Amino acid sequence: MKFCCQLAHGSPTAIISNFATIDELFKSIAESYNISPDDIIFCTINTFKKDMDKLFSGSLEYTDMLFAHVKGQAVEVELTKSEGVFGLTVSDNGRCRSFIKRIRENSIASRARPALDIGQLIEKIDGINVTGMRHYEVVRILRNMPIGKTFTMRVVSPKESGFQLIAPRNSLARKRLMCNGQRTLRFKVDGNVVIEEGTLDREMIKRLNEVLDSYLGVQDDQMAQALWDLALTCETLPELTKAVRESELSVFGFPDDLILDIWGILSDWRRELKKKNEKEKNEKQKVNILKDEEEQPLLPLI
Secondary structure, three states: OEEEEEEOOOOOOEEEEOOOOHHHHHHHHHHHHOOOHHHEEEEEEOOOOOOOOOEOOOEEEOOOEEEEEEEEEEEEEEEEOOOOOOOEEEEEOOOOOEEEEEEOOOOHHHHOOOOOOOOOEEEEEOOEEOOOOOHHHHHHHHHHOOOOOEEEEEEEEEOOOOHHHOOOOOHHHHHOOOOOOOEEEEEOOOOOEEEEEOOOOHHHHHHHHHHHHHHHOEOOHHHHHHHHHHHHOOOOHHHHHHHHHOOHHHHHOOOHHHHHHHHHHHHHHHHHHHHHHHHHHHHHHHHHHHHHHOOOOOOOOO
């Protein structure tokens, strides 16, 4: 397994290989550029920009190119919790390093711009070092903070530079990959890595992430994919609830309403899939009928 990689703020292209977990992937990138794996805040796929819709979060197609966003300037921002939520969506890079993925408009966080911005690594909250914590633990600290409290948040922005410093993604780099865009390398929640045929349903992952965000204030493609995989094995809502409670996902303490929303998404998907299959079946039957009604050619007389 080989992939092309660059540092997002500008670097030569490196070929990375010999990894079976996200941790090993980050170490492979770090070794290529003589940096620490802890310097990497997050990676994007096929863009050097801080595009939160192109985050690497556990799945790679063989034609993908990785861009590593590394630590730059650290700043300390003073915030006052003047309302119930901060307006932050937090994600992590798979190595217990949490960063800001979204900032809601007209929120506490948006009023702190440009000091707070998307892509920033969250290092400390009110003196508490959150390095090594999962994103939902970081969100819990913010949510449990009393209204009216003023505190300091230490964040680290990713390094950035002009477009001219970014080496082009040329055709040679693509040819050095194992080019098969219909196969996906996927890092699973249990730490295993699998190769799957076909591409992942990005739209479905996006919908599940929106549910996670609304209840937990986090977005995590791996978590969303794990929930989806689990939901596909269930036929009823009680069955899904039991499956989630008895799986490794139980540590997240998902509320019943979240599981209900996921069941709703699954039910809608199954209905749409059934309609699609029925439509294709009917169209196929129409084609067969038309073929049967075609005038048969006359046989030559002997």
